[in-house]
Amino acid sequence: GAGVSQSPRYKVAKRGQDVALRCDPISGHVSLFWYQQALGQGPEFLTYFQNEAQLDKSGLPSDRFFAERPEGSVSTLKIQRTQQEDSAVYLCASSLGLAGGLYNEQFFGPGTRLTVL
Amino acid sequence: EDQVTQSPEALRLQEGESSSLNCSYTVSGLRGLFWYRQDPGKGPEFLFTLYSAGEEKEKERLKATLTKKESFLHITAPKPEDSATYLCAVHHTTSGTYKYIFGTGTRLKVLA
Incomplete structure (x- = not known):
């Protein structure tokens, strides 16, 4: 595709459930980033991948958060x-x-958009 | 502390009324300053990259400039479709790592 796609667009989870959010980057892009954005705020950095290597995960708020990019896409x-x-x-x-x-x-x-009830 | 501050938080303009948005930063090792536009319910849309003081970039009614401590996004004769939140982000190096820091944005409303 021409741009970055994410799925699902909306996710509602009950407290205590596990969720998985997917990102398809632009083809050929080496770097991939995840951000968290609260209402009315700018994006807050979570983690950075260079190809399949996770070079920075300093923004992940707790050990409940985990990211991967196994094949570099x-x-x-x-x-x-x-x-x-x-x-x-x-x-x-x-x-x-x-x-x-x-x-x-x-x-x-x-x-x-993740909503936890 | 590394910080990016945008002002004003919100701005209402009449159509055709030019103005400027400000992004000030206190970081070392600047590797780039970016401006984005974000519409409700969408991800940020890339507008400009500025790398060094004195640099300017233009696109339609928008012009971005950069000094050593701040950047301005000038909007000339805005139209209602320019209404959006404008975000700036700073890419810099610190302690051997590369960081991206976003400001909280300026919410622009252009009235017809």
């Missing part, structure tokens, strides 16, 4: 034992270049 963000404070929009972005280099502008998907 599609990525999944998993949240275990969801809590109400996990409710937010989760955004995925990809960029052609490496962090710190050229072509490092990020292109975002539409996001997944």
Whole structure:
């Protein structure tokens, strides 16, 4: 596809359930990022992949959050034992270049809105 | 502390009334400053990248400029379809790692 896609677009989970959010980046993009966006706020960094390597996971709020990109393309963000404070929009972005280099502008998907009841 | 601050938080303009949005940052090792537009229910849409002080970029009614401590997004003769939240983000290096920090955005409303 032409852009970054994410699925599902909306997810409602009961507290304590596990959820998995999927991101399909732009083909050929080396870098992939996950962000969490609360209502009225800017995106907050969660984690960064360069190809299949997770180089930075400093933004993951707890060990209930786990991300992977096993083949260097599609990525999944998993949240275990969801809590109400996990409710937010989760955004995925990809960029052609490496962090710190050229072509490092990020292109975002539409996001997944997670609501934990 | 590394920080990105946008002002104003919200801005209402009449159609044709030009104005500027501000993004100030306190980071070291700047690798790029980005402007995005975000419409409700959608992901941020890339607008501009600025790499060094003095650089300017233009696209239709928008012009972005960069100094050593801040960036401005100038909107000339805005139209109602320019209504959106405008986000800036800073890409920088710290302690050997690369970070992206977003501001909280400016919500722009352009009235017909």
